[in-house]
Amino acid sequence: MNPAQLSTLLAILDEGSFEAAAAQLAITPSAVSQRIKALEKQVGRILIHRTAPPTATEAGEVLVQAARRMALLQAETDARLRERLDRVPLSIAVNADSVATWFSPVFRSVAQAGEATLRLRIEDEAHTLNLLRRGDVMGAVTRESQPVSGCDSLSLGVMHYRAVGTAELRDAFRLDNGELDWAAMPALRFGPRDALQDEDLHGRVQSATLGQRRISNIPSSEAFVKACCAGLGWALVPELQCCPLVESGELVCLDDEVLSVELHWQRWRLESRLLEGLTRAVVDAAHQVLEQKD
Known part of the structure; x- marks a missing residue:
């Protein structure tokens, strides 16, 4: 089953209308309708009574139960993952020149956080992005300003x-x-x-x-x-x-x-307290030493 279609089914029933579901999911009412039609076509059953408010058919109730179990599992998984991410080592890629010149305050910031460990990969700033694309590191000092998919990019300054x-x-x-x-x-x-x-x-x-x-x-x-x-x-x-x-x-x-x-800091677009703290430390350290672009 398509998770997006199942979450749309739940949103319609929980919010009380296709329009309210669209607002909650940040999509158009037409997209909501298309998702439900696609799901009904897939299972070969009508899933929602088009009433005000809409209600689930018998077939719809089966999927609603499954969707709620999946939503709960997803929520629990996300919570556990956030916990683990605050304990796993922060793997990052930095070029040697940055480590030798402006990066050292980051070590103190990570040490003061008290919970984190750092895994530093030394790589040329033209190649650190490859490690980020492969998922080998969570953040990288790089020459590339265009963010990798799933990442944010912040300007550090000029060396x-x-x-x-x-x-x-x-x-x-x-x-x-x-x-x-x-x-x-x-x-x-x-x-x-x-x-x-x-x-x-x-x-x-x-x-x-x-x-x-x-x-x-x-x-x-x-x-x-x-x-x-x-x-x-x-x-x-x-x-x-x-x-x-x-x-x-x-x-x-x-x-x-x-x-x-020009150097940039690219990092995973992920909710993690330690990754946010690391990003602040990297940006602050760079801005204290490197020339800033106009």
Whole structure:
């Protein structure tokens, strides 16, 4: 049986008319009538006496009893599920740069909630949404503003990245015309799915030479910056991390370009006190540090 049709049958009898049922279900009276006709066609019986108020036929009474049992079971299941959701770990996906820069206040907020545990998946912000689509996580920091089906999307702000390296590395790969040899200069990537590095190279390196570059993969945000300071390669680093190092002289900006990435928080559209609290913590932490869009 179609649950929507059964709930419509109950609404008509409980509310006393097709019109009142439509208002209660937030659909049109025509849709109510169509659902009942479809249900009657399916069972081959008239289910409702079209009187004022409408009443159930014998066949209708059988379905009404079944529908009420299903409604009760659904209500009990929803209640138990909400209880369980307030106890299960909060699984979320966050990019490493966010964890290293603005995300840490979220840990304190979850700790203060007292009931939650956190399961953090580190993934590039261009790919965290895949984990959300598959249902692997309840929330994700992502570049995508368009919400996944069944999710809400909130703007977090903008992260700015600069291409940085040591002065020695810059000087070693400076061409005669003063420009940098981006194709020959060794580079750092967080991992094989580090899309930011590739985006930043558009206009700097010809596509024919991309496969010939020397690249070191450093899948740790702290180690990534240390490797850059050691001269292992140039890197695309958040301004929040690299600005103090540039000021101290450990690193230099290799050009004036700034890559800006808009971040969003997408989360399941689900009634859960802890998930609501987590969302507030993520948004508050981001808004305190990240530049906000106009």
